[in-house]
Amino acid sequence: xxxxxxxxxxxxxxxxxxxxxxxxxxxxxxxxxxxxxxxxxxxxxxxxxxxxxxxxxxxxxxxxxxxxxxxxxxxxxxxxxxxxxxxxxxxxxxxxxxxxxxxxxxxxxxxxxxxxxxxxxxxxxxxxxxxxxxxxxxxxxxxxxxxxxxxxxxxxxxxxxxxxxxxxxxxxxxxxxxxxxxxxxxxxxxxxxxxxxxxxxxxxxxxxxxxxxxxxxxxxxxxxxxxxxxxxxxxxxxxxxxxxxxxxxxxxxxxxxxxxxxxxxxxxxxxxxxxxxxxxxxxxxxxxxxxxxxxxxxxxxxxxxxxxxxxxxxxxxxxxxxxxxxxxxxxxxxxxxxxxxxxxxxxxxxxxx
Ligand SMILES: NC(=O)CC[C@H](N)C(=O)O
Numbered sequence: 001x002x003x004x005x006x007x008x009x010x011x012x013x014x015x016x017x018x019x020x021x022x023x024x025x026x027x028x029x030x031x032x033x034x035x036x037x038x039x040x041x042x043x044x045x046x047x048x049x050x051x052x053x054x055x056x057x058x059x060x061x062x063x064x065x066x067x068x069x070x071x072x073x074x075x076x077x078x079x080x081x082x083x084x085x086x087x088x089x090x091x092x093x094x095x096x097x098x099x100x101x102x103x104x105x106x107x108x109x110x111x112x113x114x115x116x117x118x119x120x121x122x123x124x125x126x127x128x129x130x131x132x133x134x135x136x137x138x139x140x141x142x143x144x145x146x147x148x149x150x151x152x153x154x155x156x157x158x159x160x161x162x163x164x165x166x167x168x169x170x171x172x173x174x175x176x177x178x179x180x181x182x183x184x185x186x187x188x189x190x191x192x193x194x195x196x197x198x199x200x201x202x203x204x205x206x207x208x209x210x211x212x213x214x215x216x217x218x219x220x221x222x223x224x225x226x227x228x229x230x231x232x233x234x235x236x237x238x239x240x241x242x243x244x245x246x247x248x249x250x251x252x253x254x255x256x257x258x259x260x261x262x263x264x265x266x267x268x269x270x271x272x273x274x275x276x277x278x279x280x281x282x283x284x285x286x287x288x289x290x291x292x293x294x295x296x297x298x299x300x301x302x303x304x305x306x307x308x309x310x311x312x313x314x315x316x317x318x319x320x321x322x323x324x325x326x327x328x329x330x331x332x333x334x335x336x337x338x339x340x341x342x343x344x345x346x347x348x349x350x351x352x353x
Contacts, residue, residue, distance in 0.1 A: 004099040004123035006079065006107075007132035009139075010114055014102050016079070019088035021124030022097035023131055025139035026050040026076035028119035029286065030108045032265035036328020037087065038067040044074050044152035044174030045242065045284050047216035048145050050119045051075040054108045059084030069176040069327060074152070074216075077121045080104060097123045115260040116142075116286055142286070143258075148217035149173050149195035149225075156194070157201070163187040166344045169207035171197060171225050173215030173243050178327040182337045183211075188344070196224040199231040209237040209344035212244030214323065219246035219256050219287055226251035237316035237347045239340040242285050245310060245319035252315070254293030259306075262286035263322075266329035269302035270322060272309070278302060281322035282329030288321065295319075316347045 002015035008028065030052040031040055037058045040051065058080040073090075077097040081104045091098040099121060111117065120135025122128065152174030162184030170180065173195045183190050191205040195215070202210060210232050212225055222243065229238060229251035240248045246256045263283040270281045289307040295317060299309030308321045323329065324336035 003125055004121070004127055005129045005132035006099065006102065007120040007129070007136035008110065009117040009119065009136060010110065012110075013129045013132060014106070016099035016123070017101035018123035018127065019083045019100050020092035020096060020098035022077075022095060023120075023122045023127070023135055024050070024076045024097050025118065025120045025135040027116050027139070027142050027286075028052065028107070028111055029116050029262060029264060030054050030104075030111055031284070032267070033328055034266075036266060038063055039069050039328045040284070041073050041075065041078060041091075042068040042070045043176055043284060044070050045176075045214050045216045046075040047148055047151050047174065048142065049075050049216070050077045050079065050121065052079040052104055052107050052111075053081075054104055056081035056104070057084070058082070059087035062086050063090045067327075069178060070152075079107065097121050099123050111261050116262060143218040143221065145217050146221045149215060149222060152216060153195035154192050158192045160184050160190040160192065162189055164189050166208045166341050167191065167205065168209050168211050168344065169193055169202050169205045170211045170213055171195060171228060171244075173213050173222055173225060173247070175213035175215075176323070176325060176327065178325040179213055179241060182325045182334065183341070186337055186341050188341055195222065197228060198224070199228055202228055202232065207236065208347070209239055209340060211340065212238070212240040212247050214242035214244060214284075216243075218258070219243050219250060222247050233317075234315055237343045238319075239317070239343070240319040241323060241325070242321060245321050246287055246289060248317060248319055249289045249293055249295060249310065252293045252295065252317075254289060254295065255291040256287045257290040259286055259288050263301070268322060270299050270308045271302050272299050274298060279332040280330045281308070281333055282326050283322045285321060316343055318343060
């Protein structure tokens with residue numbers, strides 16, 4: 001007898017083993033990363049999703065809070081072929097349902113063929129298949145989570161000092177901790193502002209660059225962040241990672257669209273169109289830039305040609321769809337933060353202030 005069930009929107013109900021009990025729902029996605037489960041499970045961009053690990057054994061090097069990207073577990077549930085006791089106890093302690101002993105290859109192939117989909121989980125001694133189906137049926141599309149930023153953002157401005165070489169206003173739409181530390185380690189002071197900060201809040205910081213973070217859900221729902229970008233475009237350098245790239249593009253007149261199943265993993269090849277070099281990157285996104293507006297494409301994904309990097313010399317904009325801060329994943333793109341801070345320190349718009 002199983003004590004956990006996974007209901008998929010295509011009608012299937014999979015049997016599994018409960019590792020952390022509970023009932024929940026979310027958009028079913030998968031990551032192909034083979035390490036970095038602590039970072040992924042604390043990445044705020046996974047809010048309202050159920051994260052399936054395609055790598056079969058998750059938890060084999062323990063759980064250390066030094067590797068967390070935020071202060072709590074962010075996906076609504078986790079699925080793996082085998083979860084160690086360490087991870088199961090961590091997730092149970094955080095009230096995040098987790099299940100294993102399920103054919104994750106079947107889940108990954110289903111999501112690849114049919115796209116990210118609604119999913120319900122029921123795990124624990126009394127769980128029934130009907131419970132999982134009821135959860136799945138109550139699952140809202142990602143774009144209906146219109147205020148998802150409120151789940152993941154700071155509520156008050158906070159400052160991380162890095163030496164004061166540059167001042168960054170970081171719009172926190174669900175920022176990973178290592179984006180902040182990548183900036184402070186390079187000498188910048190980072191003023192983290194709530195996702196719904198106003199242009200006045202940003203002006204109060206008197207920043208050298210406006211940086212829009214990663215974050216969960218549909219970028220078109222981050223209306224306040226788009227307003228702020230629109231207000232400062234041309235006056236202040238703009239930088240963004242992942243959701244940040246999407247928000248900046250939309251605010252400047254471009255657009256985004258939902259992908260079938262997105263990119264989540266640590267070995268996504270990205271080609272820089274100016275140098276012809278390919279680097280391996282960390283990714284976690286389900287939306288992509290469709291129309292780039294006034295921005296120029298500088299980098300593309302080698303697998304599917306989607307936009308990975310944008311810039312505008314005229315507007316002093318530089319963005320990435322992938323995660324240069326890594327955590328988890330390859331460190332090949334950390335130079336992005338040097339480029340951002342160089343732009344912040346040298347932008348004529350700032351020098352003219
Ligand atoms: N990591 C992110 O910032 C993700 C951005 C956006 N929520 C997406 O899924 O595309």
